[in-house]
Each structure stands twice: as structure tokens, then as C-alpha cells.
Amino acid sequence: MKKVILLLLSIGLSINVYAQSEDEQQLKKIYDLALTDSKAYDWLNYLSNQIGGRLSGSVQAQLAVDYTKKQLDSLGLDRVYLQPVMVPKWVRGTPEFAYFETSPGLSTNVPICALGGSVATPLGGLKAEVIEVQGVEDLERLGNGKIEGKIVFYNRPMDPTLISTFASYTGCVDQRYSGAEEAAKYGAVGVIVRSMNLRLDDYPHTGSMGYGNTPVSERIPAAAISTKGAELLSTTLKLNADIQFYFKQNCKQFDDVESFNVIGEIKGSEFPNEIMVVGGHLDSWDLGDGSHDDGAGCVQSMDVLRLLKKTGYKPKRTIRAVLFMNEENGLRGGNKYAEVASNKKENHVFALESDAGGFTPRGFSFDCSEENLKQVHSWKGLFEPYYIHLFEKGYSGADIRPLKNSDMVLAGLRPDSQRYFVHHHAENDTFEHVNKRELELGAASMASLVYLFDKYGIVK
Incomplete structure (x- = not known):
């Protein structure tokens, strides 16, 4: 019996080694x-x-x-x-343009791009005061009194301490996707979102956003600002909270194709x-x-x-x-x-x-x-x-x-x-x-x- 068991173990081991070798060769x-x-x-x-x-x-x-x-x-x-x-057809249109104005006639251009699915600004663009927040959760704390008639600037960055950059992305992408929907509830006229990017550069990053059940007539335009642009805007707001932000975008949603x-x-x-x-x-x-x-x-x-x-x-x-x-x-x-x-x-x-x-x-x-x-x-x-x-x-x-x-x-x-x-x-x-x-x-x-x-x- 002992010999039979040893023989079976030997056969099993040989089959295992052969399978492993075959897989190694195929890989x-x-x-x-x-x-x-x-x-x-x-x-x-x-x-x-x-x-x-x-x-x-x-x-x-x-x-x-x-x-x-x-x-x-x-x-x-x-x-x-x-x-x-059948897929949605959203078109960006002519390139977007933005600047912030610290005093009449004194302005600084910043790189932006429309978020995918956003409505356009009015034909002549949109200009308003800015309020900076770190996320959607800040809106309720501020309330209509501080948000109505303003452009909400979402500036929560990706967390650089997370080794998984996808975890870092997940931690702040909600402000891009639902930022406009939530800000509109408090009377905001537009939304600017810090780009989902761990590096400081001048490339704005687009991405999908949604309006939920917001009626078309009440939807507000949403754009991403580059990380360097976001840093500059945030620093300037700390020095002068009354600056005006202007942006123009010409995007449009068509019927599905x-x-x-x-x-x-x-x-x-x-x-x-x-x-x-x-x-x-x-x-x-x-x-x-x-x-x-x-x-x-x-x-x-x-x-x-x-x-x-x-x-x-x-x-x-x-x-x-x-x-x-x-x-x-x-x-x-x-x-x-x-x-x-x-x-x-x-x-x-x-x-x-x-x-x-x-x-x-x-x-x-x-x-x-x-x-x-x-x-x-x-x-x-x-x-x-x-x-x-x-x-x-x-x-x-x-x-x-x-x-x-x-x-x-x-x-x-x-x-x-x-x-x-x-x-x-x-x-x-x-x-x-x-x-x-x-x-x-x-x-x-x-x-x-x-x-x-x-x-x-x-x-x-």
C-alpha cells in the first residue's frame, strides 16, 4: 500500500510539474x-x-x-x-475663455475647459463674484445668502498622500460630477472646478458631469480650471474676496445618435x-x-x-x-x-x-x-x-x-x-x-x- 501511495504521489507531482512547465512556456x-x-x-x-x-x-x-x-x-x-x-452627442464648440478681474481693467487669464454635458454660458459670457469651497458638503453650511448670484469655485485637490491615485481621484470627483447640480440649488450662476490632477500645470481636465433632475432652464454652466489656475485664483481670493470671474463657453447637447x-x-x-x-x-x-x-x-x-x-x-x-x-x-x-x-x-x-x-x-x-x-x-x-x-x-x-x-x-x-x-x-x-x-x-x-x-x- 505504501508503494502505491508513493507511486500516486509521484504521478500527481509529475502531472503538476508538466502543467506548470506548459503554462510557463505558453506565457x-x-x-x-x-x-x-x-x-x-x-x-x-x-x-x-x-x-x-x-x-x-x-x-x-x-x-x-x-x-x-x-x-x-x-x-x-x-x-x-x-x-x-444610441449615445449622447455633446459638442464643445469654440474654445473656452476665462479670466478673473481684481479691479476694473486689471485681469488675469486662466486656462479652463467646459465639463462634458455642461450647458453654455450666455452668449456674451458670464461674470460674477466667486466663492471658494472645498466640496459639495460646504454648500449647506454657507447657504443661499453667501452663494446666490455667485460662481462656486470647488477647490478640493486630489490627496497626494494616497499611493493609489485612483483612490485620490475618487475622493474629490464628486465635486466635478454633481457640483453644478448642487450649487444651483443655492442660487449659484456657474461653477468652476479644480482639475482632477496631482500635478501643478496649465492643462484643464474635462470629464462628465450631471444635472440630475434640474430643469433645463435652471441648469448652470460648469467648467474645469487647471491646477495652476486654481492655485492662483485661490491665493488671489484670500487677498481680495471681491474679485470678479468671467468665463465663456459654447457647448451644446444634441439628440442621441x-x-x-x-x-x-x-x-x-x-x-x-x-x-x-x-x-x-x-x-x-x-x-x-x-x-x-x-x-x-x-x-x-x-x-x-x-x-x-x-x-x-x-x-x-x-x-x-x-x-x-x-x-x-x-x-x-x-x-x-x-x-x-x-x-x-x-x-x-x-x-x-x-x-x-x-x-x-x-x-x-x-x-x-x-x-x-x-x-x-x-x-x-x-x-x-x-x-x-x-x-x-x-x-x-x-x-x-x-x-x-x-x-x-x-x-x-x-x-x-x-x-x-x-x-x-x-x-x-x-x-x-x-x-x-x-x-x-x-x-x-x-x-x-x-x-x-x-x-x-x-x-x-
């Missing part, structure tokens, strides 16, 4: 191919420099749909198709009805060219399919690359994809999103059961040669979250985030700020995780 193939024969950087170059910013409903967004579908078609996938979705999610698919060889998704959002803000947010995630997701296919791996499960439309100002693409999946009773078991920039990958965060997280931790040794070390519970991604159910695994690629908010939603989110090798390492890391979950399945 090496993926990384080697990504670093020597990548398409992601070229795809991003075209999206960024030939098409540019891809705001939902724009001509550029449609050009991006056409281009990425064509590239997916060229990969020899089992299926490539467009999924229609049709756009598309772009989807490429490799059919599963053993479990074709089990679907795994990898994706990013194809739309971007209009100030830069959307290279980090989220052109990088789109081309990485496309390259996952190419890398798996070119290394000769035949997936057991159906793997889809989904390029979602309208994450930035509506999440219509993610919601539509989940709605269609539900209506078709599709069985999604895994989804991975890349929407944190094309910087050096550090690992992944997971929204999943403890059993699946344990399985991920068993793969840590496979990723160590590639300096991928972060495997933790956390946020996955906005576009894949509508797919969530109790059984599936949601994951988010986590690149180094220290420079991300320097570029996020700003004019300097451009192609030259993406490093080719870092982008490729991200695609390889994503493809490796998809391979492992496809091979071993989801723990239920």
Missing part, C-alpha cells in the same frame, strides 16, 4: 510575441494621430469604429461584428457557450487624442486575441474583444452589451477590462469569490518573471460591471498609476506619452491571464 510565447511582433502600438498610432479624440457621437468616433472593425477583420477571427447603441460597440470573437473549442470578455472603451474626450484613456485598453484587448491566435493556442471557451462606446459620458456601450447578453441568455464567466492607461503593468484587481482569488494566487509564480505582482480584491472596470453576477470573475488591469492623472481627460493625453514596451507588456499580461482562466476555468 513566454505570449510575452515574446508581444515584445517582438506587436500590433498594438501601430493600431494606437493610427487611432491617435490619424483619427484623434473620439467623443461619442462625433465623426471621429465613427471613424474609430470603422478602423478597429477593419483591423479585427484582418486577424482571421471567427466573427467580427458591430453592436448598435447611433453608434456601435465593436466586437471580435474566437469561438471556444470545448465550451463555446461559456464567454470570456476582454475590453476597453473606444470613445474618448475631445481635448487630446485619448491615447491613455482609453485607446491603450482597446488596442491591448485587440492584441489579446491576436497573441492567443498567433501562439497557436486554441481556446476552450469563446473569447471576445469588446471595444465599448460611450464610457466617458453615459456608459451606454457597457449597458447595451450587458442588456443584449441578458436577452440572449449568454453565459459570461469572465471579463477583463483595461482602462487605467498604457503604463507598466503591475497586476490585476478582481471582483470575484475567494475561491477564484485563491486560484489566481496559485498562478503568481508564472507572472513573477514579468514583474507582475499585484493580485488583489478590488474594482474591475465600468464597462464590464453591468455583466456582474455571483458566479463570474471580473478583473481590471492595474498599470502603474502615478502618471495617469497627469493626462486623464486633458489636452496632453496624446500618443507621445505612451511607451511602446509598456503598452506591449500590458497586452501580454492580459493575454496571459485570459489564457489561464480559459485553460483552468472558473471555480464555482
Whole structure:
């Protein structure tokens, strides 16, 4: 009996070693191919420099749909198709202009940009006194008497002591999104919001905002001011609380228009009805060219399919690359994809999103059961040669979250985030700020995780 047990242990150990060796070889193939024969950087170059910013409903967004579908078609996938979705169409108009006036005729220009979804100022612009607050919670304390007829200046900065810059962003983004809605309740005539940026510079950062149930006639214009502009305005207010602030913006909201999610698919060889998704959002803000947010995630997701296919791996499960439309100002693409999946009773078991920039990958965060997280931790040794070390519970991604159910695994690629908010939603989110090798390492890391979950399945 003792010999039999030893023999079985020996066989089990041999199988384990073989599986580990096979996985090591497959990951090496993926990384080697990504670093020597990548398409992601070229795809991003075209999206960024030939098409540019891809705001939902724009001509550029449609050009991006056409281009990425064509590239997916060229990969020899089992299926490539467009999924229609109605999206909002907001147009910025002519460039914004702002200054503050310390005395008649003595003014200082400051860089601003309209927040996405904002109404325009009156035709001649808007000029009023300014009141500085540190957040929405300050409004009730001040009340109508101190706010009515003024421009509210939200100046709570991102917390520099938080190592997770996304946590820092979350800590102050409410003033951007709901600042105008809340200030209007106290009679404010406009809103200026400090840009979500840890660096002091002259780039204002846009982003989505909402008015809730505020009637259209009572909506007030909202703009972001650069961090240097915010510091200057705040310092000047301390010296002279009676300064006047002027800004002019010409944005407009139009009726919804049709756009598309772009989807490429490799059919599963053993479990074709089990679907795994990898994706990013194809739309971007209009100030830069959307290279980090989220052109990088789109081309990485496309390259996952190419890398798996070119290394000769035949997936057991159906793997889809989904390029979602309208994450930035509506999440219509993610919601539509989940709605269609539900209506078709599709069985999604895994989804991975890349929407944190094309910087050096550090690992992944997971929204999943403890059993699946344990399985991920068993793969840590496979990723160590590639300096991928972060495997933790956390946020996955906005576009894949509508797919969530109790059984599936949601994951988010986590690149180094220290420079991300320097570029996020700003004019300097451009192609030259993406490093080719870092982008490729991200695609390889994503493809490796998809391979492992496809091979071993989801723990239920």
C-alpha cells in the first residue's frame, strides 16, 4: 500500500510539474510575441494621430469604429461584428475663455475647459463674484445668502498622500460630477472646478458631469480650471474676496445618435457557450487624442486575441474583444452589451477590462469569490518573471460591471498609476506619452491571464 501511495504521489507531482512547465512556456510565447511582433502600438498610432479624440457621437468616433472593425477583420477571427447603441452627442464648440478681474481693467487669464454635458454660458459670457469651497458638503453650511448670484469655485485637490491615485481621484470627483447640480440649488450662476490632477500645470481636465433632475432652464454652466489656475485664483481670493470671474463657453447637447460597440470573437473549442470578455472603451474626450484613456485598453484587448491566435493556442471557451462606446459620458456601450447578453441568455464567466492607461503593468484587481482569488494566487509564480505582482480584491472596470453576477470573475488591469492623472481627460493625453514596451507588456499580461482562466476555468 505504501508503494502505491508513493507511486500516486509521484504521478500527481509529475502531472503538476508538466502543467506548470506548459503554462510557463505558453506565457513566454505570449510575452515574446508581444515584445517582438506587436500590433498594438501601430493600431494606437493610427487611432491617435490619424483619427484623434473620439467623443461619442462625433465623426471621429465613427471613424474609430470603422478602423478597429477593419483591423479585427484582418486577424482571421471567427466573427467580427458591430453592436448598435444610441449615445449622447455633446459638442464643445469654440474654445473656452476665462479670466478673473481684481479691479476694473486689471485681469488675469486662466486656462479652463467646459465639463462634458455642461450647458453654455450666455452668449456674451458670464461674470460674477466667486466663492471658494472645498466640496459639495460646504454648500449647506454657507447657504443661499453667501452663494446666490455667485460662481462656486470647488477647490478640493486630489490627496497626494494616497499611493493609489485612483483612490485620490475618487475622493474629490464628486465635486466635478454633481457640483453644478448642487450649487444651483443655492442660487449659484456657474461653477468652476479644480482639475482632477496631482500635478501643478496649465492643462484643464474635462470629464462628465450631471444635472440630475434640474430643469433645463435652471441648469448652470460648469467648467474645469487647471491646477495652476486654481492655485492662483485661490491665493488671489484670500487677498481680495471681491474679485470678479468671467468665463465663456459654447457647448451644446444634441439628440442621441447611433453608434456601435465593436466586437471580435474566437469561438471556444470545448465550451463555446461559456464567454470570456476582454475590453476597453473606444470613445474618448475631445481635448487630446485619448491615447491613455482609453485607446491603450482597446488596442491591448485587440492584441489579446491576436497573441492567443498567433501562439497557436486554441481556446476552450469563446473569447471576445469588446471595444465599448460611450464610457466617458453615459456608459451606454457597457449597458447595451450587458442588456443584449441578458436577452440572449449568454453565459459570461469572465471579463477583463483595461482602462487605467498604457503604463507598466503591475497586476490585476478582481471582483470575484475567494475561491477564484485563491486560484489566481496559485498562478503568481508564472507572472513573477514579468514583474507582475499585484493580485488583489478590488474594482474591475465600468464597462464590464453591468455583466456582474455571483458566479463570474471580473478583473481590471492595474498599470502603474502615478502618471495617469497627469493626462486623464486633458489636452496632453496624446500618443507621445505612451511607451511602446509598456503598452506591449500590458497586452501580454492580459493575454496571459485570459489564457489561464480559459485553460483552468472558473471555480464555482
